[in-house]
Amino acid sequence: MNYQNAQGDRRPVDPRTGKPIGPMAQPGYYPGFSTLSQQKFWDAKTRDVVLDRVNNVPPIRFFSPEEAKLLEAICDRVLPQDDRDQAHKIPIVPQIDKRLYENSHDGYRYVDMPPDRDAFRLGLRGIQEIAQQQYGSGFLDLGPREQDEILQSLHDGKPSAGHEIWKKMAVHHFWLMLVSDCAEAYYSHPWAWDEIGFGGPAYPRAYMRLERGEAEPWESEEERYEWEPPANSLSGKYELVAGRVEHFGSPAQGGTH
Amino acid sequence: MKAPLWGEFRSQKRKSHMLGPIQRIETPMHRFPEGEEVDYVIVGVGAGGGVVLQRLARAGFRVIGFDAGPFWDTERDWVSDEKGAHNLYWNDLRITAGQHPLAFGANNSGKGVGGGTVHWASFAPRLHPSDFRIRSEDGVGFDWPITYSDLKPYYELLELELPVSGPSYFPWGDPHGYPYAPHPMGGVGDVLIQGCTKLGIRVSAGGPVAILEGSRADRPHCIYRGFCIQGCKVGAKASTLITHVPDAIGNGAEIRANCMVSRIHLGENRRVTGVSYFDPEGREHFQKAKAVIVAGYSIETPRLLLNSACPGFENGLANSSDCVGRYLMAQAGNVVLGRFEELVRMYKAPPAHALTEEFYETDPKRGFARGFAIQTVGPLPIAFSKQMMTAKGAWGWGLRSVMMDYNHWAAFGFLGEILPNAENRVQLAEEKDQFGIPIAKVTFNLYDNDKKLIEYGKNKTMEVMWAAGAQEVVQEARYAHLVGAARMGDDPATSVVDQFGRTHDITNLFICDGSIMPTQGSANPGLTIMALAARVADCLISQGEKIFNSNERDMQRPPMRRDLSPPDTWGHGMPTFSS
Ligand SMILES: Cc1cc2nc3c(=O)[nH]c(=O)nc-3n(C[C@H](O)[C@H](O)[C@H](O)COP(=O)(O)OP(=O)(O)OC[C@H]3O[C@@H](n4cnc5c(N)ncnc54)[C@H](O)[C@@H]3O)c2cc1C
Ligand code: SF4
Numbered sequence: 001m002n003y004q005n006a007q008g009d010r011r012p013v014d015p016r017t018g019k020p021i022g023p024m025a026q027p028g029y030y031p032g033f034s035t036l037s038q039q040k041f042w043d044a045k046t047r048d049v050v051l052d053r054v055n056n057v058p059p060i061r062f063f064s065p066e067e068a069k070l071l072e073a074i075c076d077r078v079l080p081q082d083d084r085d086q087a088h089k090i091p092i093v094p095q096i097d098k099r100l101y102e103n104s105h106d107g108y109r110y111v112d113m114p115p116d117r118d119a120f121r122l123g124l125r126g127i128q129e130i131a132q133q134q135y136g137s138g139f140l141d142l143g144p145r146e147q148d149e150i151l152q153s154l155h156d157g158k159p160s161a162g163h164e165i166w167k168k169m170a171v172h173h174f175w176l177m178l179v180s181d182c183a184e185a186y187y188s189h190p191w192a193w194d195e196i197g198f199g200g201p202a203y204p205r206a207y208m209r210l211e212r213g214e215a216e217p218w219e220s221e222e223e224r225y226e227w228e229p230p231a232n233s234l235s236g237k238y239e240l241v242a243g244r245v246e247h248f249g250s251p252a253q254g255g256t257h
Numbered sequence: 258m259k260a261p262l263w264g265e266f267r268s269q270k271r272k273s274h275m276l277g278p279i280q281r282i283e284t285p286m287h288r289f290p291e292g293e294e295v296d297y298v299i300v301g302v303g304a305g306g307g308v309v310l311q312r313l314a315r316a317g318f319r320v321i322g323f324d325a326g327p328f329w330d331t332e333r334d335w336v337s338d339e340k341g342a343h344n345l346y347w348n349d350l351r352i353t354a355g356q357h358p359l360a361f362g363a364n365n366s367g368k369g370v371g372g373g374t375v376h377w378a379s380f381a382p383r384l385h386p387s388d389f390r391i392r393s394e395d396g397v398g399f400d401w402p403i404t405y406s407d408l409k410p411y412y413e414l415l416e417l418e419l420p421v422s423g424p425s426y427f428p429w430g431d432p433h434g435y436p437y438a439p440h441p442m443g444g445v446g447d448v449l450i451q452g453c454t455k456l457g458i459r460v461s462a463g464g465p466v467a468i469l470e471g472s473r474a475d476r477p478h479c480i481y482r483g484f485c486i487q488g489c490k491v492g493a494k495a496s497t498l499i500t501h502v503p504d505a506i507g508n509g510a511e512i513r514a515n516c517m518v519s520r521i522h523l524g525e526n527r528r529v530t531g532v533s534y535f536d537p538e539g540r541e542h543f544q545k546a547k548a549v550i551v552a553g554y555s556i557e558t559p560r561l562l563l564n565s566a567c568p569g570f571e572n573g574l575a576n577s578s579d580c581v582g583r584y585l586m587a588q589a590g591n592v593v594l595g596r597f598e599e600l601v602r603m604y605k606a607p608p609a610h611a612l613t614e615e616f617y618e619t620d621p622k623r624g625f626a627r628g629f630a631i632q633t634v635g636p637l638p639i640a641f642s643k644q645m646m647t648a649k650g651a652w653g654w655g656l657r658s659v660m661m662d663y664n665h666w667a668a669f670g671f672l673g674e675i676l677p678n679a680e681n682r683v684q685l686a687e688e689k690d691q692f693g694i695p696i697a698k699v700t701f702n703l704y705d706n707d708k709k710l711i712e713y714g715k716n717k718t719m720e721v722m723w724a725a726g727a728q729e730v731v732q733e734a735r736y737a738h739l740v741g742a743a744r745m746g747d748d749p750a751t752s753v754v755d756q757f758g759r760t761h762d763i764t765n766l767f768i769c770d771g772s773i774m775p776t777q778g779s780a781n782p783g784l785t786i787m788a789l790a791a792r793v794a795d796c797l798i799s800q801g802e803k804i805f806n807s808n809e810r811d812m813q814r815p816p817m818r819r820d821l822s823p824p825d826t827w828g829h830g831m832p833t834f835s836s
Contacts, residue, residue: 012654028661043490046336053340078652106362107347111354111698148653155652179652183642187660188340196663198604198638201337203490204278206480210443213600213664222600222664235653241646 022083028195033220035200062101095185126162133161148234157242275332277492303372305770306552307497312794314510326369328514342487371498385430388778411788419495423464429614436830439463443606452725467495575760589673590737595727608635625709629673743772757796
């Protein structure tokens with residue numbers, strides 16, 4: 001455990017030196033790997049869709065400016081990007097806003113949930129109420145540790161305030177939706193593909209090295225580095241959502257087979 | 258049953274419609290004039306609807322296939338991108354309830370011509386002979402009104418039509434071989450083989466999957482790009498959009514895409530007269546038909562029947578048994594994920610490429626009825642991130658960290674049989690959709706046998722992952738492949754349709770999709786749905802006009818029409834082992 005990392009420093013640390021890591025253009029273990037550099041090998045439609053995602057960040061139309069600011073602070077903890085430099089942060093809130101503005105969803109709603117639009121608004125209010133109850137101030141004015149404590153309580157299914165709100169919607173379903181939305185915005189971005197070494201679109205060129213994790217000639221080998229979440233964060237450890245151990249519990253949100 | 262009239266292909270501005278880089282539909286599509294009565298209206302052109310549409314068209318019937326979604330032009334509409342494939346799924350709202358609520362959207366059904374076969378992984382195993390008689394053999398579930406041997410010739414036929422690649426000897430159920438070559442292994446397949454081999458479990462490598470290993474006619478071979486669930490732009494993976502619909506159009510069928518059927522109408526003499534539907538501009542029309550076939554998936558099919566309630570059928574059309582919407586099944590589809598020291602890169606190769614059915618049959622020693630399969634899956638980054646969220650509870654830095662290890666993980670899909678239960682059902686919610694039609698509410702609970710089976714099966718799947726050398730193994734609950742909710746049977750009091758998909762209540766109303774399956778086994782349902790559809794089609798064709806002008810129910814087994822397959826079915830492939 002290192003304490004050099006000041007209260008306010010939100011960057012991850014190098015465990016050997018205790019020094020913060022970043023900000024940098026491309027975190028992850030595949031330095032120099034760029035899916036976008038391969039775009040001329042993609043089909044035109046895929047290229048249009050991916051480049052549009054990168055170049056045209058949608059404007060905020062659903063949330064009010066205050067709501068957007070609050071959600072921004074929440075997403076900064078749910079999917080922290082403090083190791084990325086300003087020019088390479090992946091926009092999350094604009095994607096969530098776009099989804100809600102267009103009223104698009106995944107084709108279902110849990111019976112204990114209001115429509116997604118209402119759920120987000122209620123969730124923001126609930127988070128503010130917890131902040132007020134626990135710390136006597138708004139979420140935006142809190143340090144990273146306090147912010148994480150609030151989010152952790154949602155993750156655990158044990159919010160300390162806002163009970164009227166959580167009566168209207170199941171805490172863990174809201175939490176799964178919030179994390180899913182952040183993850184979808186982040187991992188649909190080619191910079192995130194570069195970070196994790198995912199090869200990205202491959203039509204019409206194809207993959208030809210299928211086994212033993214071998215890289216295509218245009219992919220990169222892995223070069224790992226050690227890092228740890230900052231000491232003031234709570235999200236580095238893994239605990240099941242709402243403490244569920246029963247394996248029938250939180251159902252999967254993605255399609256596989 | 259007139260010769261087709263040729264009209265303009267209206268669904269696209271361009272004359273040619275691309276189905277892959279080579280395959281195209283050039284022929285103008287037939288259009289039936291407004292107000293004209295057709296022989297058959299088919300609601301939904303997915304797995305079941307696509308096959309029955311093609312057969313009827315080839316046999317010369319006048320038929321329209323309605324689909325609520327688009328008629329995909331794969332070159333112009335589809336992408337190699339996980340998020341960009343969102344529009345392939347049925348994203349209209351459904352309410353999900355019960356103690357173990359199902360997730361829909363990307364987890365379930367398609368919308369658009371080809372239906373779920375557009376985004377299926379295309380594992381294409383057959384059911385086992387025991388699946389047709391689990392009530393008799395295991396004292397659970399329900400017996401089918403047909404046996405494996407009734408369906409076997411149709412399995413063989415569809416394995417040639419799609420076609421299905423796999424090993425030339427497949428040891429489980431009724432052992433058989435596949436006519437097309439198995440696929441090379443990807444990283445996850447290697448892991449499955451390694452784990453199974455360590456434990457002495459037999460495993461099938463390279464199939465059975467409905468993916469071309471070599472090019473055939475106007476369809477290219479697989480390029481191992483791993484985006485099967487996002488729609489195969491290459492055209493290597495079978496979907497009825499590319500395997501059956503082009504032949505249907507070539508034989509005079511009309512596809513009415515982006516048209517949502519809202520109601521089936523009952524006329525005199527307990528016969529249906531046609532359907533109401535909303536066209537792409539939202540205007541409501543009536544299409545007259547001599548018979549109606551519903552093939553809208555296990556949620557939309559019961560929804561449409563329930564929404565078509567009318568005097569005489571207050572509980573829903575063809576629902577005198579109160580079975581419409583009931584006995585809905587999903588397979589337990591837990592995903593088991595293992596982290597390895599070495600890189601795997603599971604995004605390459607089709608997600609579906611190896612499986613074992615070693616645990617498929619009932620084993621009394623395990624303390625529950627029926628069994629499960631273990632299969633390869635290959636989640637792309639977004640799906641994987643959500644798996645880490647549920648399986649490990651990852652968020653924040655923990656999520657970032659485990660995602661940086663994406664290339665070290667491999668994933669198996671467990672596929673377990675959940676037994677039919679009357680309380681697992683589709684009902685109508687208060688809420689309405691954009692057309693003013695009440696939406697579906699789905700209630701799902703696991704029962705004792707299901708829970709025991711899942712507990713055992715997920716542990717066994719994890720054991721295989723450990724045996725393959727994983728350093729860490731986690732899993733998430735999941736459900737896949739909805740079937741049932743309008744099951745077939747001999748007794749009109751306990752089932753909705755007979756063995757030919759004909760509703761017990763109404764002689765010119767049929768159901769031809771996964772809804773009619775009384776049980777599901779642990780095989781992915783697509784091939785069975787298509788085989789059943791080909792059998793339903795043979796019945797319709799052999800009875801000809803009788804269906805249109807009589808209420809007599811002829812239960813004779815129809816002759817099999819091998820001559821109605823799409824072109825290129827015959828004269829290719831390997832001679833295969835058959836018991
Ligand atoms: C991610 C994923 C992977 C899968 N992998 C496999 C696999 O590997 N192997 C396998 O066998 N199965 C797989 N499946 C399941 C398979 O796709 C389905 O079981 C199968 O497609 C169901 O066939 P169906 O005919 O019942 O309905 P569908 O194929 O879903 O077709 C129904 C069609 O009806 C249309 N429709 C519905 N209602 C209306 C209406 N009112 N008006 C007009 N049109 C309407 C829909 O738009 C749709 O096109 C997978 C599914 C998913 C989600
Ligand atoms: S892996 Fe093969 S079958 Fe799957 S999408 Fe790619 S080319 Fe098509």
